[in-house]
Amino acid sequence: MLFNDYKKSFIVAHLCFLLSLCAVYFIPTIASLIGDSVLPPMNKHLRFYIIFIFSLVFIFYLLDLYYCNKIRLFESGKSILSGYFWVSTVSVMVFLCSSYALLSSDLFEYSLRARMLSLYNLNPYLSVPVKIKHDFFYPMLFWKNTPECYGPLWVNIGQLHSIFFKNNMFLTSFMHKSILLIFLGLSSFSFYKLASQLRIKNCILLTVAFFMNPLVIIATIIDGHNEIAMTFFILLASLALLRSRYVLALFLLTLAIQVKFVYVLIVPLFILYIFRDTSKKMLLRFLDIITGAVFSLIVVVLLWLPFGKQSLLAIIEYYKNLSLNFWFDSIPFAVYFLLDKMGVVIDKYNIATLFSIVFVLIYVYLLANFVRRIKQDQKIFFTTVSLILLALFITNSTPFQAWYLLWVIPFILLSGTKTRFLLVFLLSYFFILTFWKRMSVLFLPMVISYILVQIYSTKFVKIKGFLYSLEE
Structure with a gap:
């Protein structure tokens, strides 16, 4: 018999996962039929339909991983099923590149x-989209009076699709997403190398869990x-760091920051990691940092340089003004509202300001804890970044x-945090809502x-075993 019951269940579960992703693809079409837009605000009927589809995607994602683990899909001797898995997954992802933004x-x-x-x-740092109202992308915009707010590396990457397809909106968007799909593949490969470096037992399954995460795919x-472009550079930088290739690590960290600036927060971690590596002489470590x-x-x-000093000052001014924004969908605002x-x-x-002070205190504590524990376990690097x-x-x-x-999903999955997959799964599901x-x-x-699953997973051996397989 070619396929046993578990193998058949895997085939069905994976097919259902891919079909549920395809259902996401058709949401904009359904929205147009009922005279609604997929970009918020939406009417309540469309919102509940989207919630239903998203819930199906996450359920089938979980089942897909469960049966991948059950049949040991990525071990030798599973070439037919693993071929089915990869060909079908990549094909659907390429198909999704043609979708409308959701x-x-x-x-x-x-x-x-x-x-x-x-x-x-x-110059996108000194000009705003309202200056080119005639462009066919202009009616789709929300931030029409906002200049560029990302790093120059991303601006240059973004030029690729606009150069090749100047007058075709569909092909421009398709190439943009295709480039991001390549970054997703590269990020997943870097993630696998890191998981192997950390001696995570089920590193292939954990890599697949990252690669097929519904929030990662939809976003x-x-x-x-x-975000995935920045993720690739930061994962590659982390891999270079763990392999003691410190000059390369700092170089790649800089590239990640020049996509989006948030990873400037972990520059001290890289420096502290290098200083705490006693396998190299202090002089060599210092020279690596300087170089x-x-x-x-x-x-x-x-x-x-191509954008000029004024562009750099403009981006600093932009984030200075952004820091004064009290966002209604934030924990500090919720506290303010309740009070x-x-x-x-x-x-x-x-x-x-109070929450900012709390963050600084947490940040300093985490750095101090990192210095104390880094020699014991390399995973503390990923745990600290996650926290x-x-x-x-x-x-x-x-x-x-x-x-x-x-920004944080790959670091949580590579950390020493218990039930890290469960945490990522719940974060992804609730955040997408x-x-x-x-x-x-x-x-x-x-x-x-999160608490309930932790409690009741101990009473269901299959759930506990599956979660444990992703935590080893």
Whole structure:
């Protein structure tokens, strides 16, 4: 008999997962039939339909991984089924590259700002989209009076699709997503190398769990967010760090920061890791840091040089103004709202300042703990990065979106955190629902779900065994 019951169940589960992803593809078509837009706000009927589809995707994702593990799919001798898995998965992902943006207009924002530079010879850091109202991407935008806010490396990557397809919106978007799909593949390969370096037993299955994470797929391939490009560089930098190739690690870290700036927060971790490596002489470590810093500075100068000093000052001013924004969908705002309802009047900016102080205290503590424990276990690096970014998410009072979770997902999966897969699964599911309810509202049911699964998984051997297979 070619396939036993578990193998048949795997084939069905994987097919259902891929079909549920294809159902996401057709949501914009359904929205147009009922006269609605997929980009929020949406009417309640469409929202509940999207929640239903997203829930199916996550359920089949879990079943898919369960049966992958059950039949030991990626071990030798499973060539037919593993071939079915990879060919079907990649084919569907390529198909999804042709989809319309679902939960965000950022796909069009990236494309138009790239066209400002490549087609209209405008500096995207000093000009705003409203200057080119005639461009066919302009009606799709939300941030029409906002200049470029990402690093110059991303701006240059973004030029590629706008150069090749100047007058075709579909092909421009398709190439943009295809580039991101390549970054997803490269990120997954880097993730696998890191998992192997850390001697994680089920490293292939854990890599697949990252590669097929529904939030990662929807944010990257359907909505076209650039987080995965930054993820590739930071994972590669982390791999170089663990292999004691420190100059390369600092160089790659700089590239990650020049896509999006958030990873500047973990620069001290890289420096502390190098200083704590006693396998090299102190002089050699110091020279590595100096050399890496010089190369990084050269890269930064070369990337910013075409845009000029004013562009750098403009991006600093942009984030300075952004820091004054008290985002309604944040934990600090939820605290402010509850206190106000209780009759406790505290200025909202004082609340934001208090949470910023809390973040700084957590950050300093995590750095100190990292220095103390790094010699014992390399996973503490990934645990510390995860905790820093999660602390940022909780204490941050500026605009925060679901796809920002991609900053931290690979680090949680590579950390020493118990039930790390469960944590990532619940974070991904509840964060993707923030198009419907505020993050501060969904935070409580997510925590409750995490606790309940922890408790009841001990009573169900199959659930416990599956979760454990991803935690080893």
